[in-house]
Amino acid sequence: METAAVERTPLVTVAACNLDQWALDFDGNLERVLRSIQEAKAMGARYRLGPELELCGYGCEDHFLEHDTFLHCDQSLAALLSCDATDGILCDIGMPVQHLGVRYNCRVFCLNRKILAIRPKLHLADDGNYRETRWFTTWKRRNETEDHTLCRGLAEVTGQDKVPFGQTAVSALDALVAGETCEELWTPDSPHIGQALAGVDIIGNGSGSHHQLRKLDTRLNYMISATAKCGGVYVYSNQRGCDGGRLYYDGCALIVVNGDVVAQAAQFSLADVEVITATVNLEDVRSYRASVSSRMEQASGARRLPTVEAPSFCLGTPGANYVTHPPTLPQALKIHSPQEECALGPACWLWDYLRRSGSAGFFLPLSGGADSSSVAAIVGVMCGLAVETAAAENAELSGIDDDAERKSKEGAAGVGSVSKEVRRLMGLKEGEKVPSSPRDLANCVLHTCFMGTENSSNATRARASTLADQIGAYHSNIVIDTAVAALVGVFRTLTGKTPRFLSRGGTSAEDLALQNIQARLRMVMAYLLAQLLPWVRGRQGFLLVLGSANVDEALRGYMTKYDCSSADLNPIGGISKVDLKKLLEWAARERGYTALADIAAAPPTAELRPLAEGAGEADEHSQVDEEDMGMTYEELSHFGRLRKVARCGPVSMFQNLLSAWRHLSPQEIASKVKRFFFFYSVNRHKMTTLTPSYHAEEYSPDDNRFDLRPFLYPTRWPRQFAVIDSMLKGLPSGRVDGKEA
Template identity: 25%
Template sequence: MRDGFIKVAAGTPKIRVADCRFNAEQVFTLMREAARQGVRVLALPELCLTGYTCADLFLQDTLLRGAEEGLATVLEATKNLDMVTALGLPVRHQGKLYNCAAVIHRGEILAVVPKTHLPNYGEFYERRWFEPGGPSDRLFSLCGQEVFFGADVIFPCESMPGLVLGVEICEDLWAPEPPSQALARAGATLLLNLSASDETVGKDAYRRSLVTGQSARLVCGYVYADAGEGESSTDLVFAGHDLIAENGALLNERRFTTGLTVSEIDVDKLCCERRRMTTFPGAGEGRFVSVGFALEPATTTLTRYISPTPFLPEDARDRAGRCGEILRIAALGLKQRLEHTGAKTAVVGLSGGLDSTLAVLITGIAMGLLERPASDIIAVTMPCFGTTDRTRDNAVELAQRLGATLRRIDIGSSVKSHFRDIGQSMEDHDVTFENGQARERTQVLMDIANQTGGIVVGTGDLSELALGWATYNGDHMSMYGVNASIPKTLVRHLVAFVAGDKAAEDEALSHVLEDILDTPVSPELLPAIEGRISQKTEDLVGPYELHDFFLYYAVRWAFPPRKVLRLAEHAFGRCYDRATILKWLKTFYRRFFAQQFKRSCLPDGPKVGSVTLSPRGDWRMPSDAAAALWLDALEELA
């Protein structure tokens, strides 16, 4: 439960149709196993105490008494388990029979939730035996306890703010207006679905899309527990397709087996997203009965996968598709700007590094969309004190392979003249020495744009903007920044994608892109040592893979420093120790706050993903905000 995580499970016990004693034993055995694994919320299948396929046996009093006795057995056997469980059984109420979920905790029934939408088509005949559920009307007696009965019940956890359970049953999700919609509006953040969905070819994909889609639409966790082995195979087969989803992401699933499907739901993440979304209603909408429960606080061991590259899909096919789409979006943004301004040229400072390479590639795509020649791109390489032969040669080769108009302007003499004017020693390699070169390059680009009736295309990326790793009014400035919402880790993959895409048609272009990918990230503002890069960015500010991870969780999800650190340890534990991660996390927060003034006056640029730092778009922050609270929180963890 620490850091907002709650371990949940969908369980499929092996059952025997109409054998309530056997089924009760299988249920409480599975519950005990779930508790042993640290599960705090468990969903079990629809009618699992009797079997879903009992048919007209549901009209037999013997079966109904057996189901209630089975529930009593489960309550007694699990009264010491600090775990909320929802399990299915038929329940008699006011002279009618209902298909219900009993929600239990420590031997007590919290409430009984009836199924709202009863299927009576195809292979389903539920209206033959059951009545549809409705709002709560009164308490009723079950297993000697007085409990609420109704579909309008939510279950808030008193010891974990934000965790609110809601329950629906199988067909309820497939209906046009699932009860989960109203439950979520009432505040439910974790929905449990007790299901007995038979298996037919292709149905698993539809079921999966329903569960993940509903979790996204309602910004919730969704646990779907399906009936499996032991249900009657007279006409149907049940595969036990258990799924756990969170806000559109499938965390875990199993099919054609019994047992537990386990993962962790990030309740804090869901609550944060609901607060952020102004279209999501506040909790408490509608008239709902609230039945609380309390769980003993405990640390939740994480088993869910935390990607070290949150900006990138890990599947190769998905990654390729994402790269192509990002390039297209960025190019369309630049295309619109070129059309609107009537720019005759697009001027790009080409250093031979990753960022400027991506910028010129995007510019090339934009020119293609405009049906204009690549020669309208003015690629300017501006060697100075730290430029190495490798980066200079790669910049020249890249421009030539793309068909851009290349201009080579050595800025060394101009910078030296400027240094003489301001009294800056060439031996003093301080920030003035570095920034003087960056500002001179920007001046050259702006003036060339004026000469040619063009605009300067910016090359700075999202990671650099987050860390403030840009010279104010130097590479910080342009007329349109195409990389502005692309983090460094993604820049690398985009260039690699183009290199692979061009390998067949232009081997030389692919080769130069590969060499650029192999070149250390550097601003090359300090003199080279024996012809090699002397200034490596990641030695100074830290690994970009860590900073991009920090950026995603600190900005996109507003996680506190402790949680960002915990997730980073989980994702990068094999690569970095805790002390290293903590060191660079402190650097991230310190620089992120101190460098906001550079982001407050950013040039325009296209948003391509869920995280951007544009002061006109997703991120508004005072330039003089203090980082003390965030840094103090990290000091407590040191």
């Protein structure tokens, strides 16, 4: 007796994407969404997941309060549904939706030019960089749906008046699909747990998650853990790029099956659209789940999800088998080192600002110190990424003979967009070959200048020139002593007094004022050069001024307000000095900027005071930052993490450090804590004028978006310091580790 072959579970191909969306760029965002769907279909996918709020861009912020934002998103969705984009593929699209007078952050499931369901976000992100509850409301009726009335434009396109709205799953003929959104993965009671127990096979997470140093492995672990424990297919899409603010969304779309990563997109890239796919056997998912008795016991009593039917639709490709559509095998994870993150993240962030602002390049005051040299290295890395991507684009297009196909692949969101931008920056005509050397692009894009005074050393001047040459920057050296003397002369005319440095008989106030004059004049000169250097070189446009103050200096306030740290953008404003030193060493080794090795080894110095008596210009400067600050950069990083991440005030910070810094006596620890809090609070006002900085570190003091604390403090902290003093009375005076009496 013959038995008929029964195909119980098809092989299903799913797609996730990274999209470089831009807040309020509705036309560009729509083009990128459309291209990602087309690429997913071309790769055989029957399910496509996009990032959170992809039609408008995640970072619209208070524009979510405007009706126009919802209007334009509806228009974009109508455009997708009026063409063949959703034919034969289940599309999970992120957009804001207003339902019964309430704004929701939603996922919209579309298939065959119809809206199947709208799923609102259940848990909103409202800490750190996020303020979602300012703009949206959570859907509070778990496992419930109700009717949502479509706007006239969508109703005309789809032929539908009402669609289900709420927490639901889409039921295809062969699988259940549901989703969660970004923050919901991170919550203790994540929706994916109930969905998996209710039999959902594929769970999508459309996300708007920003890059932060050492964060990716945490995100990966959550997805791996979720599917290892619950079984199932977890598809993750993310926005990538800078959409107009301080954050860089770092992509890294993923597909995870039963605890194994089977597909991973790039974390840092200049491509506007990147689509990854994986073919999975849902029988493996169901077998995995059924092998755990305790999981089956919980699933048998789990509350069922409301479902909407995907009429006559199979997620599996008809006729697929293990030869034509073999399941995608697990792959090794790619996690960048912190040094690579410090280089690649800000480099991609700068690229988006450069191309979207339409500027001709960057201007950087290059002192030869660690901070400004780090910024120069990051721009060099950006140039390397640009020419590599342009070469790959040209290679792909050169292999296409059909003009129509070639044209369809080109465009704002397509192949060739980086090449087009490189040509614009270099003044090349259409069709001219893009140079393969990052130095050629850097010479057009990066303008640097060493702004010396009589207090500068030849050592830093030489380092700046050498580094600029290795990167390929358009570099110059100037001396601003004439400008400094002119400003002092104006003051002398006004007051009849001439300020002097402390080492030359002046007071601390005179000394500080003379230092600040130099720093602020460099800022003024930077903006003059940024406006006129393109004209000097016979080119059009303007330059964006780059700042170079690190996160630790901002935390301590070790900078002059409105000095050369004031700029248009600061790619290292959220990176610690410790990580910057590692970045310099990495770039010296991996990128061939060998001058950075000497810069990393040199003691950080502001060079604003006169050289030490008897020192020559070639000598290292005696004004050392850590001595000036009264604390090391490593100590500053520790203070910063305790203040922000561990939420410590002076007393709890002192208690924490008693166990962490056992090499110091309680009295020394108390003195350092008091010193930190005094300078942090007395300089806090400087945070209100910080240059917009790439967010990289979770203890950033940027009060404009991230660190919401006062800027006028009782700087002597009388109650707090008095409590520390009372604690000291009961503690030994020697080192805590007992090695010193």
